[in-house]
Amino acid sequence: MEQFATTVSDLAQKLAEILAEKMGHKSTFFKENCVPSTCYLRMNRYPPCPISSEIFGLIPHTDSDFLTVLHQDQIGGLQLVKDGKWIAVKPNPDALIINIGDLFQVWSNGVYRSVEHRVVANKKMERFSTAYFFCPSYDTLIQSCVEPSIYRRFSFREFRQQVQCDVKRFGHKIGLPRFLV
Ligand SMILES: O=C(O)CCC(=O)C(=O)O
Numbered sequence: 001m002e003q004f005a006t007t008v009s010d011l012a013q014k015l016a017e018i019l020a021e022k023m024g025h026k027s028t029f030f031k032e033n034c035v036p037s038t039c040y041l042r043m044n045r046y047p048p049c050p051i052s053s054e055i056f057g058l059i060p061h062t063d064s065d066f067l068t069v070l071h072q073d074q075i076g077g078l079q080l081v082k083d084g085k086w087i088a089v090k091p092n093p094d095a096l097i098i099n100i101g102d103l104f105q106v107w108s109n110g111v112y113r114s115v116e117h118r119v120v121a122n123k124k125m126e127r128f129s130t131a132y133f134f135c136p137s138y139d140t141l142i143q144s145c146v147e148p149s150i151y152r153r154f155s156f157r158e159f160r161q162q163v164q165c166d167v168k169r170f171g172h173k174i175g176l177p178r179f180l181v
């Protein structure tokens with residue numbers, strides 16, 4: 001697991017740099033602010049669920065990070081929104097899935113989009129996935145790399161606190177719309 005974390009950590013760093021360069025920014029921002037100690041790994045287990053059409057394995061959400069590197073087993077169940085429709089991601093244990101998170105959407109001023117996704121549990125088989133969340137330190141200021149920005153500047157701490165607060169109050173994350181200018 002440690003080996004996996006080290007490998008995907010390097011991968012996430014490289015991908016962030018490439019995505020930044022594509023926006024015309026050769027930035028040290030990610031190297032300075034998203035270090036292994038501020039990123040984390042989550043191991044997900046989805047028990048079989050005979051009523052999976054009524055209950056989600058994981059409710060629809062966007063990830064609260066810059067990007068997520070995801071490994072899933074052969075069972076399947078991950079779905080994402082494309083052109084307003086839910087589509088299934090083909091399970092492939094030999095591949096990694098890269099999701100753009102909320103922070104890259106802000107940093108790129110909406111050019112890169114944080115993808116909404118969910119997990120539908122399998123009726124008969126349990127499923128496992130491992131997600132690596134590429135995050136900055138809590139004090140890092142998140143802002144667009146171009147002007148005029150559609151989001152106001154905020155710290156990662158403020159973002160996490162707002163998400164937690166909304167989940168407690170409304171039962172779900174509101175996320176980026178809260179930070180529009
Ligand atoms: O299990 C999956 O395929 C997705 C996991 C996920 O979206 C998450 O942990 O945020």
Ligand SMILES: [Fe+2]
Binds near residue numbers: 061062063117
């Ligand atoms: Fe996710």
